[in-house]
Amino acid sequence: MRLIFSMVVALLLACKSGGNSSGSNEVLRDTIFLPSDPIHDTIYLMDIKKSDSLKRVNDALAHRLLATELTLNQARYYVKITIKNPSQTKFLKGWLRRVLDL
Incomplete structure (x- = not known):
């Protein structure tokens, strides 16, 4: 996700710098480095999946307990x-x- 965002930002900056005809000595960067930590991103996604799985298990257990x-x-x-x-x-x-057949 961060990679896509950085590519979009770089593309926008490249387009903007290409149309610079004002003649100023302004330095424009065409690449912006955004630090990314793929390990923490993966761990975050795994935590989301775990919480969804635990919710499903808890819901199933609650349903069986009620039944x-x-x-x-009866x-x-x-x-x-x-x-x-x-x-x-x-x-x-x-x-x-x-009763037991239901």
Whole structure:
């Protein structure tokens, strides 16, 4: 990115210096050196990728945690029904199977 920027600046300065017909003794530079550190640029990009990856992992874990919590709450609900009314115990196995299949 810095290389592209420095090339554009150099091109603009070269175009501007080519049209200098004022006759002044002004020295125009056609190249500007911009120090660049490709190692730090790469590390910065890697940090961005890591943070995106961690965000995706955390989102996925949060989704799985929510799904597990909802499954447990639904199973608890069916167990409470069978505790209150023992005649419903015969349906508990089917209810729990249905909850775990979702």
